[in-house]
Amino acid sequence: xxxxxxxxxxxxxxxxxxxxxxxxxxxxxxxxxxxxxxxxxxxxxxxxxxxxxxxxxxxxxxxxxxxxxxxxxxxxxxxxxxxxxxxxxxxxxxxxxxxxxxxxxxxxxxxxxx
Amino acid sequence: xxxxxxxxxxxxxxxxxxxxxxxxxxxxxxxxxxxxxxxxxxxxxxxxxxxxxxxxxxxxxxxxxxxxxxxxxxxxxxxxxxxxxxxxxxxxxxxxxxxxxxxxxxxxxx
Numbered sequence: 001x002x003x004x005x006x007x008x009x010x011x012x013x014x015x016x017x018x019x020x021x022x023x024x025x026x027x028x029x030x031x032x033x034x035x036x037x038x039x040x041x042x043x044x045x046x047x048x049x050x051x052x053x054x055x056x057x058x059x060x061x062x063x064x065x066x067x068x069x070x071x072x073x074x075x076x077x078x079x080x081x082x083x084x085x086x087x088x089x090x091x092x093x094x095x096x097x098x099x100x101x102x103x104x105x106x107x108x109x110x111x112x113x114x
Numbered sequence: 115x116x117x118x119x120x121x122x123x124x125x126x127x128x129x130x131x132x133x134x135x136x137x138x139x140x141x142x143x144x145x146x147x148x149x150x151x152x153x154x155x156x157x158x159x160x161x162x163x164x165x166x167x168x169x170x171x172x173x174x175x176x177x178x179x180x181x182x183x184x185x186x187x188x189x190x191x192x193x194x195x196x197x198x199x200x201x202x203x204x205x206x207x208x209x210x211x212x213x214x215x216x217x218x219x220x221x222x223x224x
Contacts, residue, residue, distance in 0.1 A: 004157070033211070042118070043158075043201070043214040056210060091157050102148050103212070105157025 004106035006092050012112045013082055021077040021109045025094030032075050038088040082113045116141045116206050118215035126221045127192055135187040135200055135218045143207030147185050149178050150201040158201055192222045
């Protein structure tokens with residue numbers, strides 16, 4: 001597709017349930033990032049994938065969070081045993097060369113944990 | 115740790131009233147300073163990358179400048195469609211991630 005696609009656009013889940021968020025990056029973009037954005041907070045880095053290299057997981061807030069990227073394309077962010085503080089907008093971005101062209105972001109998944 | 119501080123948090127302008135947004139940063143070796151625009155309910159949209167002090171970039175009514183400690187986003191004769199949140203971000207040496215500021219919410223009134 002022409003842009004970064006994220007699904008679902010909205011997700012309401014009960015506390016303690018697991019959720020999966022999906023990201024389809026722009027074809028050919030080797031770099032893929034997950035950020036989350038909470039009200040009044042800046043974008044918080046979660047994880048970075050680059051080609052076949054080991055991902056940079058340094059931003060994942062706890063071991064309840066995990067992510068994978070299959071075939072260098074689609075990525076899934078999984079949150080286990082969701083907590084209310086996990087409520088936020090989860091943004092995926094991809095880039096051909098983040099140093100020169102910046103990121104192309106998707107519209108995000110708004111996660112609400114009730 | 116990289117830090118980005120944006121001011122003001124919110125700015126309200128009359129259409130045609132030029133102004134500037136500020137981004138102060140602290141990094142260990144700047145590898146890029148980025149400006150993004152974010153509309154409600156959407157992801158940020160890339161505007162500019164600046165690499166070194168003295169560099170300037172322009173796009174329509176927007177002009178971004180960079181010094182060793184801060185960047186400015188100048189908005190000349192803004193229109194209501196320029197209303198959005200403007201985000202500043204930095205990338206430092208040895209890191210692939212980008213650190214974002216909280217943003218400046220700009221409202222341009224007709």
